Amino acid sequence: MLEELEVSNLGPIRSALLTPSKGMTAITGETGAGKSMLLSAIRLISGATASVARVSAGADSAWAQGIFDVDENGEATRLAQDAGVLDTDSEKTDPDPDEIGRQELFLSRTVPASGRSRAVLCGHSVPRNVLGNIASQLVTIHGQADQMRLASPARQREFLDMAADDKAELDAYRQAWEQLQAIDRRLHYVTDQEASARARADYLRESIEQINKVDPKPGEDEELKEKRSRVENAAEIAQGVGSALSALDASQVDSDSDAQGASDAITHAIQALRTIHVGGSFGEAADRLESLNNDLSDIVFSLSNEVDSDEDAEGLDFINSRIHELDELTRRWGPTLEDVIAWRDKAAFEVEDLDASPEKVDELKAERQQAFEKAMKAAEALSKKRKLAAAALANTVTKELSALAMAGSGLEIRVTRRDSAGKGNSASKKNAKDDASSCVSTWPLEVNGIDDIEFLFTPFPGSPQLPMGKSASGGELSRLMLALELSVAEKRGADQSDMTFIFDEVDAGVGGKAAVELGKRLAKLSKTSQVIVVTHLAQVASWADAQFVVSKGKSGVKARNAGSKATVETTVNEVTGDARIHEIARMLSGSESATSLDHAKELLDESRI
Structure with a gap:
């Protein structure tokens, strides 16, 4: 407002x-x-x-x-x-109740x-x-200067849709139309760009096959590199672990050895402390040594497993070969094995869309036919509501025109199915031709339905019906x-x-x-x-x-480039009150006589009824 x-x-x-x-x-x-x-x-x-x-x-x-x-x-x-230009988070302080919203x-x-x-x-x-x-x-x-806006078919359709209150039907149709367009785009891609699609599909299949042949596992390359390092340094590891175990528990290295290790020494110390029955911190010290001994036992167990593990130096060639294969994958589709696996999975879906085999094309065409029939059904429901509204709106407008000193004038709103008797505007026919040449025609459907809408105005009795905006x-x-x-x-x-x-x-x-x-x-x-x-x-x-x-x-x-002038x-x-009465009187008779003033007052009073 x-x-x-x-x-x-x-x-x-x-x-x-x-x-x-x-x-x-x-x-x-x-x-x-x-x-x-x-x-x-x-x-x-x-x-x-x-x-x-x-x-x-x-x-x-x-x-x-x-x-x-x-x-x-x-x-x-x-x-x-x-x-x-507006802050969506701004809030008025102390808003007037009438200003809320x-x-x-x-x-x-x-x-x-x-x-x-x-x-x-x-x-x-x-x-x-x-x-x-x-x-x-x-x-x-x-x-x-502003009437031509409703002379356009698009504006007339929008006006009729508003009068028909057909938002639900229009939304349902447009959803079906978008689904049909999506399938048409896939068909177009598969059929009209078959050569490039086939080349792309071949590349994807070969890539997927290559990745599957290697069969990478997430993080496998890092595990192999760690294993390779262990194999390459096996002698150094064995020597270091053996020395450590000899110091901690010699029996882990030589079962016949009588040498006392660290674990035996700590056990002996614990037993000695437990024999002390005098109050003090001796029991606490024994507890701490037991905890230490448990940790030490875990370390001995872990190191003994290292001694028992069989790092096969002869398997080093296999490890290096496997790492090379995985590196090739990450170089082409990486940077990580996780990325390689994700690319392969995505490529598998893309191959399905690129599949230009007769079976795939037939499958898409069947899917497309179902979408077309669904869109046609929604378009017919929309068209039916438009036709009912068009008749009612034209009848109401014609009655209003009669009361507005335009008796004999009339409005007809034509809602014509685009496929009826080959009728339809030239732009629609061109679009249908283009669609048919590229893939499968959507004719007679278009983005706004199946209808051509035209407002025809008869300005006076006997006048031919003329397009709105060119007839009055x-x-x-x-x-x-x-x-x-x-x-x-x-x-x-x-x-x-x-x-x-x-x-x-x-x-x-x-x-x-x-x-x-x-x-x-x-x-x-x-x-x-x-x-x-x-x-x-x-x-x-x-x-x-x-x-x-x-x-x-x-x-x-005072003019910009001259002196002062009138x-x-x-x-x-x-104008309000008496001033408005005088203005209405002037408009009635061009004067402000007593008679015209009385007439003006009467007219204002009658208009308030």
Whole structure:
């Protein structure tokens, strides 16, 4: 929702501050007063192309800023966070209860008299398209220059999907579509790149076979290198271990030896200490010696095993050969044996995908057929819901158009299966041809389903149906868009409560009772979304919750390259109370006579019913 729009030095507007109502706001004023500059300001902060011609005479730059109050969990906030201008962890201290879950976004644009424009989001310079992406979530302008957006088939499909409330069906279809695409990519890889795939598969098979032939075990190379070191130093080890055992326990080396070892000496010392029956530390010393003797026994046992181990010097050649084989593996697929084993296991899976054998291709084609049938079923469910919604939406819009002084006008929404009687747009057919030439065609399926969607508008009785956007004046298109927005207002619900709809020229060619109906319907739309309407009809403006008047006058301004001269300056002021009654009277009759003032009061009172 737009909380505030501030403009300076934009065309005839030197300075203006607009604070629209949460509901409906009317912008009025005489023709040529500069109402279009306010729309230009909104387009600027929405990322539109900037023109230096819009900079006021004598000013160095034009500037516009919009402050929007948005849902902190909404898409606009997410886009701002992605742009790096919002701290996702920031928390307000002492927040107002009404502000909980809300976020303010500041969108501004500076257009210098010479040079490039500057886009700013919440105080941070950003690319212009960032403002455009965020503004697209917040503002929808329905004016003569903005109607072509819904002329595109993609926009029409998005609008119909929103009206159909078919998110579940659309998500189910897109999931099935992605599965189909994944299988097609595998088929494409196997069939269209068969030669390179076969070469890759052969390499992987040979590599796997080579690794399996060696059959490495994790850490085996390190164990072998340690064993080799022991074999190479066997004599030195035997001599050292034998000397150590002779000193500790000679019987381990020579069973007939009577020499006393360290273990025997400690045992003797323990026995001597145990014979002392006088209190003191003798028992503690004996305990410590026993603990020491146990450790010593473990060491003797371990060293004796070393003596008994048979380090076969003749096996050294085998060990070296095995280490060489393992080193070859780690050199090619390492750096460790664990990496070699992991590479082999991964390669085994890749070989399956690269298998271009007829059996594998047939298996993939069968899998692909199942995925295609699943996607077709999901597409048909989506198409059915779209067709029901299209009929209901077109009927509702046609009724609304009749109340908006467009009796005889009508909207038809065609949802055509892409495979029916060979119909379908040329782009779809080209895609199908491309798919068929590369692998297996997905025709008639595309990323958004099986349907071609077209909005056809009949502007007056007897007129042929024409594509939307090419068949009506700006005012007629604005009223058509109002009818569309009204028809889906309830569908939008809370998800679009932050949206601001701006209508320009919506009252062109309308008067009398139809103008009252137009104002009433704009007010109805403002119950679910913020509405700003630029109008010259009192019957429309009277329904607004707030009204701003754009007026012009002369002002002395010093031009950049000349002396002082008189220029036209536009002001924007909110009118309330008696001032609003006078403005409604002016709009009714061009004067502020007693009769027109009474009529204005009556009109305002009736609009509040």
